[in-house]
Amino acid sequence: MDKMWSGRFSAGASNLLDQFNASIMYDRKLYREDIEGSLAHAAMLAKQGILTHEELKQIKEGLSQVQKEIESGEFEWKISDEDLHMGIEKRLTQLIGDTGKKLHTARSRNDQVAVDFRRYVLRKNLEIAEAIKLLMEAILEVANKHTETLIPGMTHLQHAQPINFGFHLGAYLSMFKRDVERFEISFARNNISPLGCAALAGTPHNVDREYTAELLGFDSVSVNCLDTVSDRDFALEILFNISTMMMHISRLSEELVMWSSYEFGFIELSDEYSTGSSIMPQKKNPDVPELLRGKTGRVYGALVGLLTVMKGLPLAYNKDTQEDKEGVFDAVETAEISLEILKEAIKTMQVKPQNMEKACAIGHLSATDLADYLVEKCGIPFREAHFITGRAVAKGEELGVDLSKMEFKDLKEIDDRIQEDVMEYLGLRHSMNARTSQGGTSSERTKEQLEYFKDYLNTD
Numbered sequence: 279m280d281k282m283w284s285g286r287f288s289a290g291a292s293n294l295l296d297q298f299n300a301s302i303m304y305d306r307k308l309y310r311e312d313i314e315g316s317l318a319h320a321a322m323l324a325k326q327g328i329l330t331h332e333e334l335k336q337i338k339e340g341l342s343q344v345q346k347e348i349e350s351g352e353f354e355w356k357i358s359d360e361d362l363h364m365g366i367e368k369r370l371t372q373l374i375g376d377t378g379k380k381l382h383t384a385r386s387r388n389d390q391v392a393v394d395f396r397r398y399v400l401r402k403n404l405e406i407a408e409a410i411k412l413l414m415e416a417i418l419e420v421a422n423k424h425t426e427t428l429i430p431g432m433t434h435l436q437h438a439q440p441i442n443f444g445f446h447l448g449a450y451l452s453m454f455k456r457d458v459e460r461f462e463i464s465f466a467r468n469n470i471s472p473l474g475c476a477a478l479a480g481t482p483h484n485v486d487r488e489y490t491a492e493l494l495g496f497d498s499v500s501v502n503c504l505d506t507v508s509d510r511d512f513a514l515e516i517l518f519n520i521s522t523m524m525m526h527i528s529r530l531s532e533e534l535v536m537w538s539s540y541e542f543g544f545i546e547l548s549d550e551y552s553t554g555s556s557i558m559p560q561k562k563n564p565d566v567p568e569l570l571r572g573k574t575g576r577v578y579g580a581l582v583g584l585l586t587v588m589k590g591l592p593l594a595y596n597k598d599t600q601e602d603k604e605g606v607f608d609a610v611e612t613a614e615i616s617l618e619i620l621k622e623a624i625k626t627m628q629v630k631p632q633n634m635e636k637a638c639a640i641g642h643l644s645a646t647d648l649a650d651y652l653v654e655k656c657g658i659p660f661r662e663a664h665f666i667t668g669r670a671v672a673k674g675e676e677l678g679v680d681l682s683k684m685e686f687k688d689l690k691e692i693d694d695r696i697q698e699d700v701m702e703y704l705g706l707r708h709s710m711n712a713r714t715s716q717g718g719t720s721s722e723r724t725k726e727q728l729e730y731f732k733d734y735l736n737t738d
C-alpha cells in the first residue's frame with residue numbers, strides 16, 4: 279500500500295498489475311524533461327503565492343539531488359512506482375519531507391506526461407533535422423566531384439537517358455531537404471505548452487500558464503485542456519517524419535546495394551562499413567544499406583502502431599496513450615543511428631566513374647536525342663521521329679551496336695533526311711549536356727542545383 283493513489287484502496291496492487299501497468303522502465307528516459315517541468319511548475323506556484331519561497335527553494339534543492347542520483351546511477355527505479363513522474367516525486371518527498379507533497383498542486387500526471395513527452399519529441403525534431411543536414415553535406419561533397427561523371431539515368435530500372443552522378447545524388451539532396459523542413463515545421467507547429475491543463479478540465483488554482491510556457495521554451499499555451507491531455511499528434515508527426523525520411527534512406531540504400539554488385543560495379547563500400555560471410559571467404563556484403571532498408575519497416579510499424587492506439591479513443595486521457603513512448607523512442611534511435619552510419623558509409627565509399635560510364639554505352643541512351651534531332655533539324659513531327667528512331671534502335675540491336683556508336687551510313691539508310699551532323703547528337707556526353715532546361719541534368723544545371731543545396735546548408 280505504498281502507492282501515491284492508494285487512499286481509496288484497501289488491498290495492494292498485485293505484482294502482475296505492477297508489471298503490466300508500469301512505464302517506469304522506459305519513460306525514465308524523460309527524467310530531464312520531467313525535472314525541468316517540475317521546476318517550472320514549482321516556480322510558477324511560488325510566483326502565484328501557492329508555494330512559499332522557502333518551499334520553492336527546498337523543491338529546487340531536492341530535485342537537483344534527485345537528478346544527481348539519476349545521473350550517477352544511484353536512483354532506484356521501481357516498477358511499483360509505476361512511472362517516472364511518481365518515482366521522482368516519491369524520492370523528492372523522501373528527501374525534503376512534506377513540501378515534496380505540495381509540488382503536484384494544480385497538476386496531473388496527464389499534463390505532466392504531455393509536457394515531458396512533447397518536449398522530448400520537439401527536441402528530437404530539431405536534432406534529427408541537424409543530423410540530416412550532416413548527411414546532406416556528405417552527399418553534396420561526393421556530388422560536387424561527379425558533375426561530369428556519366429551514369430545511366432533509368433526508368434523502370436531500364437536504361438533511359440544519360441545523366442551525371444552529381445545530378446543523381448542531387449535528387450536525394452532534394453528529398454532530404456524536404457525531410458529537414460518537415461521536422462522543422464513539426465517543431466514549430468507543436469511548440470505549445472500543455473502545462474496547467476491538469477487532469478482534463480483545467481484547475482481552480484490561480485496558475486499562470488504563460489509563465490510556465492515561457493520557462494520551458496514553449497511558444498504559446500494550448501487552447502483547450504481536454505484536447506491537450508489526450509493529443510498525441512506531435513508524436514504521430516515525428517513518426518511520420520521519420521518514416522518518410524527512412525523511406526528516402528531506403529531508396530538510396532537500395533541503390534547502394536545494387537551499385538555494389540558485380541553487375542553494376544558503380545561503387546565499392548569501404549571495408550570499415552562492409553561485412554564478410556562466415557562461409558564464403560570472397561564475400562564483401564553491403565550489410566549497412568541492407569539494414570537501413572530493413573529498419574525502415576520497423577519505423578513504419580511504430581507509426582501504424584500509434585495511429586492504431588489513438589484510433590477511436592474517447593476524450594480525454596486514457597491509459598492506452600502510455601503505449602505512445604516505446605515506438606517513438608525506438609524510431610528516434612533508429613533514425614539517429616541510421617543517419618550517422620549512412621553518412622559515414624557515403625563519406626568512405628569509393629565511386630567508380632569508369633564503370634558508370636561503361637554502363638552508359640549499352641541500352642541506346644541517346645535514342646531520345648536522335649528523335650529530338652529529327653524534330654529540330656529535319657522538321658519531322660515527334661511521333662514520326664519516335665518511329666524512325668525505333669527503327670534505328672532495331673538496326674543497332676541487329677548489328678550489335680549501341681546507337682551512340684552507330685555509323686552514319688546505317689542511319690542514313692533508315693531515313694534519308696538524316697545528315698552527318700547527327701553524329702554529335704548521338705554522343706552520350708552531348709546528350710547529358712543538352713538537357714539544359716531548369717532542373718535538368720546538364721553539368722552546368724547540375725552545378726547550379728548543387729550550389730543551391732550548398733547555400734541552403736550554409737545559411738539555414
Ligand code: ARG
Pocket residue numbers: 301305360361387388391595597599600
Ligand atoms: N505513465 C502515464 C503515461 O505515460 C502517465 C499518465 C498517467 N495518468 C494517469 N492518470 N494514469 O501516459
